[in-house]
Amino acid sequence: MQKRHPWLVGLGLLSMVGWLLLPAKAFAGLSFGKLVPNLNFAFGNTIDSLYSIIFWIVTILFIGTEGAIVLFIILYRKRDGHKAHYSHGNKFAELTWTLIPMAILVWLAIFQQSTWAFIRADMPPASESNLVQVFAEQFAWNFRYAGPDGKFGTPDDIMTINQLHVQVGKKTVAHISAKDVIHSFFIPYARIKQDAVPGMLNRIWFEIDKIPCWDLKAQQMVFFSPDEIKEKKVALDGFAFKADNVDITGVKKYHYDPLPDTKTAPILYEGKIEDRPIEEAEYVQHPIEIACAQLCGLGHYRMVGYVVVDTPETYDRWMQQAIQNKLRSGESKWTDIWDKYYPQYNTAE
Numbered sequence: 001m002q003k004r005h006p007w008l009v010g011l012g013l014l015s016m017v018g019w020l021l022l023p024a025k026a027f028a029g030l031s032f033g034k035l036v037p038n039l040n041f042a043f044g045n046t047i048d049s050l051y052s053i054i055f056w057i058v059t060i061l062f063i064g065t066e067g068a069i070v071l072f073i074i075l076y077r078k079r080d081g082h083k084a085h086y087s088h089g090n091k092f093a094e095l096t097w098t099l100i101p102m103a104i105l106v107w108l109a110i111f112q113q114s115t116w117a118f119i120r121a122d123m124p125p126a127s128e129s130n131l132v133q134v135f136a137e138q139f140a141w142n143f144r145y146a147g148p149d150g151k152f153g154t155p156d157d158i159m160t161i162n163q164l165h166v167q168v169g170k171k172t173v174a175h176i177s178a179k180d181v182i183h184s185f186f187i188p189y190a191r192i193k194q195d196a197v198p199g200m201l202n203r204i205w206f207e208i209d210k211i212p213c214w215d216l217k218a219q220q221m222v223f224f225s226p227d228e229i230k231e232k233k234v235a236l237d238g239f240a241f242k243a244d245n246v247d248i249t250g251v252k253k254y255h256y257d258p259l260p261d262t263k264t265a266p267i268l269y270e271g272k273i274e275d276r277p278i279e280e281a282e283y284v285q286h287p288i289e290i291a292c293a294q295l296c297g298l299g300h301y302r303m304v305g306y307v308v309v310d311t312p313e314t315y316d317r318w319m320q321q322a323i324q325n326k327l328r329s330g331e332s333k334w335t336d337i338w339d340k341y342y343p344q345y346n347t348a349e
């Protein structure tokens, strides 16, 4: 008879628990299990409640199935006086674990239908929204605005790389395509994620109702409504974002430093932008992240863009500066590829 090693079984169970706890420990400093704040006033909350419903369904199923595995390991371990029984399947069990997930999925599909329709069926009309074109490539986000004439593919277009400006309280419609492989336009704070597919035009919209800023005193991110920001002094420039040394948990801390030899900065206060002494700044306008959510190649991890959420004043200032400076970063990608091969995307409603 084979020798039993109960300590081996114990070690196996212990390592299972260890593997489950390890990521929890590693992410503890990142407030594990919490989402970043939702800034998409239009439908972010609905997405979040769907997310948490699905999260709890799979959590319960996970604990149930893993618990069953552990229970069966103990119940049906090798023991004296117990003979192995070979099972050839059980129709009732098979039907149960097929029909229950099916019922859950069908219920979810019906339950989320109105949300899907709200987000996907109609894009907001042009009179209520800003339209931006998004052209993804390995490994950057190209953005294009129509410029003063309101038409795409004309010489007054504004083009940027990795920097998207949106207006607070106004809908942004993004027309998205890709140059090379499939990418995915993901703004966690806005709760949107849309694949960018070569040769295909996809559309997504969102509406951000809070302006992300960086609190210079507390050195952390804060969010203001358009009314709240009127009483704050927010620098639009003149500061550099820096990472502190990473501690042993691997959690990075950041702060803003004034740029060297800078005496004044454009500061937004009471709805006006004026150059003021840099010490007066209480906050800095702080961007939120755009990530690529498709593994699109070796440089996928650095395919990061930024959304600057603007008040009407800072949006106008940025647009005027872009028009004056004839901002046309990455122009050849648009003219040689998008305009040449997909001219219909420039007029597509």
Ligand SMILES: [Cu+2]
Residues within 6 Å of the ligand: 136, 137, 138, 139, 182, 183, 184, 292, 293, 294, 295, 296, 300, 303
């Ligand atoms: Cu990508």
